[in-house]
Amino acid sequence: MTKKLSGNEIRQTFIDFFVEHGHTAVPSMSLVPGGDATLLFTNSGMVQFKDVFLGTDKRPYKRAVDSQKCMRVAGKHNDLDDVGRDDTHHTFFEMLGNWSFGDYYKKEAIAWSWQLLTDVWGLPKAKLYATCFEDDQGHIPSDDEAADIWKEQPGFDPSHVLFFGRKENFWQMAETGPCGPCSEIHIDLGEERDNLRGTDHICGVNGQCTRYLELWNNVFIQYNLFDDGHLEPLPQKHVDTGMGFERIVSVLQGVDSNYKTDLFTGSLDVLRSLTGHSQEQMYADFTPYRVVCDHARAAAFLIADGVVPGNAGRNYITRMIIRRAARFGTKIGLREPFLAKVAEAVIEEYGSFYPELVKSRGAILDNLTREEIRFARTIESGTAQLENLLSELRASNQTTLNGRRAFDLYATYGLPFEISRDIAREHGLDVDEEGFKAAREEHSLASGGGKAMGKTGGEDAEFFAGILKDLQKHKKLGEHGVEYDPYTSPRLEGEVLALVTNGQSVESVSFGDQVQVMLPKTGFYIESGGQVDDTGYIRAERSASGDEAWEIEVTSMRRASAGVIVHVGEVISGQPKVGDLAVAEVDIRRRHDIMRNHTATHLLHAALHQVLGEHARQAGSLVAPDRLRFDFNHPEAMTPEQIERVEQIVNDAVAADMEVTPKLKAREDAIAEGAMALFGEKYGETVRTITIIDSEGLLSPAQKQASGLQTLAEAVVHPASVAEHQPKYSYELCGGTHLERTSDIGAFIIVSEGSAAAGVRRIEAVTGRGAYDLIAHRFKLLKRTAAIVKSSVEELPFKVESLQDEVADLKKELASLRTQQAMKMMESQFSSVQKVKDVNVLAMQVPNSDMDTLRMLADKFREKYPNNAIAVLASGTAVISALTNDIVSRGMKAGDLITAIGGRGGGRPNMAQGSLPDPAMVNDAMSEVVKVVEEKLI
Numbered sequence: 001m002t003k004k005l006s007g008n009e010i011r012q013t014f015i016d017f018f019v020e021h022g023h024t025a026v027p028s029m030s031l032v033p034g035g036d037a038t039l040l041f042t043n044s045g046m047v048q049f050k051d052v053f054l055g056t057d058k059r060p061y062k063r064a065v066d067s068q069k070c071m072r073v074a075g076k077h078n079d080l081d082d083v084g085r086d087d088t089h090h091t092f093f094e095m096l097g098n099w100s101f102g103d104y105y106k107k108e109a110i111a112w113s114w115q116l117l118t119d120v121w122g123l124p125k126a127k128l129y130a131t132c133f134e135d136d137q138g139h140i141p142s143d144d145e146a147a148d149i150w151k152e153q154p155g156f157d158p159s160h161v162l163f164f165g166r167k168e169n170f171w172q173m174a175e176t177g178p179c180g181p182c183s184e185i186h187i188d189l190g191e192e193r194d195n196l197r198g199t200d201h202i203c204g205v206n207g208q209c210t211r212y213l214e215l216w217n218n219v220f221i222q223y224n225l226f227d228d229g230h231l232e233p234l235p236q237k238h239v240d241t242g243m244g245f246e247r248i249v250s251v252l253q254g255v256d257s258n259y260k261t262d263l264f265t266g267s268l269d270v271l272r273s274l275t276g277h278s279q280e281q282m283y284a285d286f287t288p289y290r291v292v293c294d295h296a297r298a299a300a301f302l303i304a305d306g307v308v309p310g311n312a313g314r315n316y317i318t319r320m321i322i323r324r325a326a327r328f329g330t331k332i333g334l335r336e337p338f339l340a341k342v343a344e345a346v347i348e349e350y351g352s353f354y355p356e357l358v359k360s361r362g363a364i365l366d367n368l369t370r371e372e373i374r375f376a377r378t379i380e381s382g383t384a385q386l387e388n389l390l391s392e393l394r395a396s397n398q399t400t401l402n403g404r405r406a407f408d409l410y411a412t413y414g415l416p417f418e419i420s421r422d423i424a425r426e427h428g429l430d431v432d433e434e435g436f437k438a439a440r441e442e443h444s445l446a447s448g449g450g451k452a453m454g455k456t457g458g459e460d461a462e463f464f465a466g467i468l469k470d471l472q473k474h475k476k477l478g479e480h481g482v483e484y485d486p487y488t489s490p491r492l493e494g495e496v497l498a499l500v501t502n503g504q505s506v507e508s509v510s511f512g513d514q515v516q517v518m519l520p521k522t523g524f525y526i527e528s529g530g531q532v533d534d535t536g537y538i539r540a541e542r543s544a545s546g547d548e549a550w551e552i553e554v555t556s557m558r559r560a561s562a563g564v565i566v567h568v569g570e571v572i573s574g575q576p577k578v579g580d581l582a583v584a585e586v587d588i589r590r591r592h593d594i595m596r597n598h599t600a601t602h603l604l605h606a607a608l609h610q611v612l613g614e615h616a617r618q619a620g621s622l623v624a625p626d627r628l629r630f631d632f633n634h635p636e637a638m639t640p641e642q643i644e645r646v647e648q649i650v651n652d653a654v655a656a657d658m659e660v661t662p663k664l665k666a667r668e669d670a671i672a673e674g675a676m677a678l679f680g681e682k683y684g685e686t687v688r689t690i691t692i693i694d695s696e697g698l699l700s701p702a703q704k705q706a707s708g709l710q711t712l713a714e715a716v717v718h719p720a721s722v723a724e725h726q727p728k729y730s731y732e733l734c735g736g737t738h739l740e741r742t743s744d745i746g747a748f749i750i751v752s753e754g755s756a757a758a759g760v761r762r763i764e765a766v767t768g769r770g771a772y773d774l775i776a777h778r779f780k781l782l783k784r785t786a787a788i789v790k791s792s793v794e795e796l797p798f799k800v801e802s803l804q805d806e807v808a809d810l811k812k813e814l815a816s817l818r819t820q821q822a823m824k825m826m827e828s829q830f831s832s833v834q835k836v837k838d839v840n841v842l843a844m845q846v847p848n849s850d851m852d853t854l855r856m857l858a859d860k861f862r863e864k865y866p867n868n869a870i871a872v873l874a875s876g877t878a879v880i881s882a883l884t885n886d887i888v889s890r891g892m893k894a895g896d897l898i899t900a901i902g903g904r905g906g907g908r909p910n911m912a913q914g915s916l917p918d919p920a921m922v923n924d925a926m927s928e929v930v931k932v933v934e935e936k937l938i
């Protein structure tokens with residue numbers, strides 16, 4: 001092996017190798033096996049071909065090759081206990097496979113495995129072993145056929161065929177049906193890889209230590225197994241193989257762990273940049289690193305396949321592995337959410353082969369971080385509680401924690417069973433898994449088991465109206481229903497009035513439940529005017545009467561029916577009950593980001609009026625925490641100067657630290673005063689206005705006039721506004737939440753300007769922290785680019801310019817070299833000029849030349865042969881023909897010559913250019929030239 005192949009290259013060589021041998025490359029199926037309810041996750045390459053083996057489905061190919069995404073974390077295949085502790089098992093991994101459906105069989109399969117491993121990849125032949133089947137129960141015939149084929153392989157040591165029984169070397173899909181012997185390929189990694197060195201054991205294939213590694217399993221499906229245990233040969237025999245991708249990569253890259261391959265380099269680098277550990281420190285305590293990398297990768301792939309963290313089934317697994325990764329993260333000192341950063345590295349490494357990762361990037365990062373934040377809020381109380389239980393256990397000389405207790409920890413603190421078990425094991429104790437499962441089963445039955453009852457979505461207005469009526473009857477709510485005040489109350493106390501889950505009004509909910517919560521009053525903003533919903537938390541402290549604390553994460557808001565506002569979210573700890581006293585708190589950091597973007601939107605609107613004119617009115621907007629989007633009427637793209645000016649004007653208004661004041665007004669008055677209202681928007685009698693006062697006198701009198709604010713005429717017509725006369729920088733009708741002063745925006749950066757619809761432009765911009773992140777990111781890029789071209793940031797433009805000049809010079813030089821080369825070739829070809837009748841004919845191909853070069857060569861030719869000469873030159877399918885004038889006077893035309901050899905073209909009689917229709921016919925066409933001249937020339 002000369003150059004080390006990257007993981008991606010290894011996967012590709014596998015696929016290419018089998019494609020060359022007539023296989024069709026097929027994509028991996030999803031981790032969620034479609035139409036197979038018995039299986040939680042796809043756990044081997046075979047799953048997507050199961051029906052073909054059973055004979056109930058057909059494929060358009062008889063040979064296939066793929067790399068299948070697999071998860072082995074639940075059910076019959078559960079490797080979770082090994083993950084992180086060893087270097088060869090993952091929860092998520094890729095299985096490379098080649099498949100024959102009633103086509104080739106053992107002979108080809110074994111020979112190709114051997115060729116790929118030893119010829120293509122260059123593995124040492126003496127280190128490879130093959131296992132074959134020999135029935136330990138003596139019923140099924142031994143697979144001597146496979147053993148003999150192995151022994152025929154060039155360079156294979158015949159003593160390396162080993163026989164094993166049913167457990168290792170016989171495969172069956174189920175109790176009955178297709179089955180057959182398998183043949184596994186193992187590699188001897190050398191004595192130093194024996195992790196039990198010095199203990200009393202014998203190293204060997206399928207042995208106890210890690211010296212021999214199973215790489216590849218070739219299954220030969222040849223029997224049908226019947227109820228009574230008898231076997232019949234299948235009419236169609238199949239080959240099903242699975243090679244652990246990460247394992248073969250580790251072997252080919254010569255490293256002693258899957259995690260030391262380049263597949264994990266990016267993830268580990270991210271982690272080390274966060275922990276500050278050196279490589280040696282990391283290897284010294286490698287388990288947490290391995291677990292985090294493995295789980296982050298698995299979670300990214302799961303979320304990309306739509307399995308987001310949740311409370312049951314597959315979703316529970318995603319939740320569990322994210323939480324487990326987070327806990328192992330704490331072992332290496334990681335407290336802040338960090339998994340999204342690792343996932344970025346995963347997307348980078350795998351995105352080109354698995355584009356679903358790139359497509360779901362947003363969902364992956366978002367779900368990881370949210371789940372980490374949820375878990376961070378409960379992990380300490382959860383583990384403290386568990387530690388107590390474990391101490392009690394030890395005090396009473398017991399070793400296994402009751403499963404029901406473990407389930408309570410899950411229902412209350414979201415502590416997954418697997419984590420409780422990890423912690424118990426760290427204390428030399430265990431947790432009863434069956435008991436946990438039983439308790440979970442009971443609980444899910446008691447809480448309706450996710451059977452969605454009745455109405456959800458927008459059709460439940462009546463249902464909520466009923467709840468409201470009931471609450472009003474019991475004097476829990478007044479006639480207007482839930483009070484709404486997003487302006488002054490980001491934190492409010494109140495009694496839980498109603499809990500709705502699965503379309504049912506319930507008395508209590510518990511961990512993981514999706515719930516809609518009604519409180520008497522809310523400070524959470526409900527999406528309107530482009531500003532998005534607030535998010536945050538509702539929680540209860542532990543009460544005096546001993547009720548446990550609980551917390552609900554609010555992810556969105558709903559006006560479920562007139563007078564009914566509900567907080568939509570998920571229980572992240574404890575068991576909320578109707579009647580509990582709770583505190584609802586808006587995520588204030590996020591809200592501030594939103595407010596910055598909203599106030600900046602008003603400044604942007606004003607700036608657009610100043611730069612483009614009054615027609616640039618708002619046509620739509622989005623005010624989110626991470627960005628603002630503003631659509632406005634304008635017939636053409638803004639020029640770069642206009643964009644810069646708008647950005648500058650807004651930043652000046654930010655720096656002017658202007659006051660932002662909300663006021664309720666009669667609609668008539670506000671509109672008469674020139675407040676900007678949205679066309680087509682309905683407003684009530686009383687409206688909310690947002691005024692930004694031009695305290696620094698940024699607007700010139702003409703601008704004030706132009707923007708229609710506070711004209712003298714209005715002041716006369718509406719004396720009220722004279723009284724509060726203050727120059728307004730911006731004045732809009734708006735229900736959104738705003739900053740008190742513009743300087744809180746920090747900075748405003750336009751990210752893009754483009755078309756939203758005919759006559760409507762769209763600006764996207766960032767402020768505050770978003771602006772800082774963008775600036776920091778751009779600086780980093782600049783610095784990196786400067787470093788690449790070996791310049792300082794200041795000198796970068798000059799450096800790039802000079803590099804471009806250099807490239808242009810080099811291109812010129814290259815062109816002239818090419819021409820010289822072509823000339824040389826031409827000169828050497830002059831010897832092959834043929835005399836046809838009395839004429840000198842040259843038919844020649846000049847590879848890699850453009851038309852100019854061909855033309856120049858043709859001129860050169862005519863210089864050398866000023867009379868009686870014909871040249872046809874071709875480069876690729878481009879062709880040129882040139883005749884001396886005396887030939888033209890003999891009745892021949894340059895264009896006709898091109899047509900006569902099958903091309904198309906035109907030009908002057910003595911020089912024409914054109915092309916041949918097909919690269920494959922160029923040779924023939926060129927050899928036609930002499931014949932054509934012979935025939936046509938008189």
Ligand code: ATP
Pocket residue numbers: 044072079088089090091092093095214215216217242243244245246247
């Ligand atoms: P092992 O005994 O090493 O767990 P296995 O017998 O369970 O392997 P198979 O079901 O035959 O493995 O799967 C085919 C190949 O997939 C194996 O040869 C191995 O290279 C790889 N493999 C199996 N399980 C894992 C895992 N958890 N992580 C990574 N690769 C695996």
Ligand code: MG
Pocket residue numbers: 079
């Ligand atoms: Mg296994």
